[in-house]
Amino acid sequence: ISPQRLTHYRDNWYLDAWCHQKNGLRSFAVDRLREAKLLAQVAQDIPEEQLDAHFASSYGIFAGAPKHTAVLRFSAERARWVAEEQWHPQQQSNTLTDGRYELRIPYSDPRELMMDVLKHGTEVEVIEPTSLREMINKQLRQAAQQYENNDDRLAD
Structure with a gap:
């Protein structure tokens, strides 16, 4: 990778970098990095404006141009x-x-958006897409199943 900058997001540090394997910009959790090596290859230098444009259009830490718009009520x-x-x-x-209150949010990857929606419980409804x-319906059904017919769990 060609490191570009550090970003602090939701109590974690991320390294925004050009990934040579994926041929694109990516964010890497700093606490998951295991090894750093200085390579002979010249690092790819990305202009700050390009970094801002790429990462600002994503939802949360999952980068990428928005593919969908969530409508939340x-x-x-x-x-x-x-x-x-x-x-x-x-x-x-x-x-x-x-x-x-209706909120429209562009996103590419639904994982972080789902966590943010689910924390509002019955006070929010996903209208689109x-x-x-x-996906939210499936998560809520699975959560509800954990509380159904669990008499043996309560005995512990």
């Missing part, structure tokens, strides 16, 4: 808190006439 009770948060630099939002809605 929050309850009126949750709206006042979520409306003060910035989930993505290119997010769009509006408060509906009944007090609910259908694929994200189905």
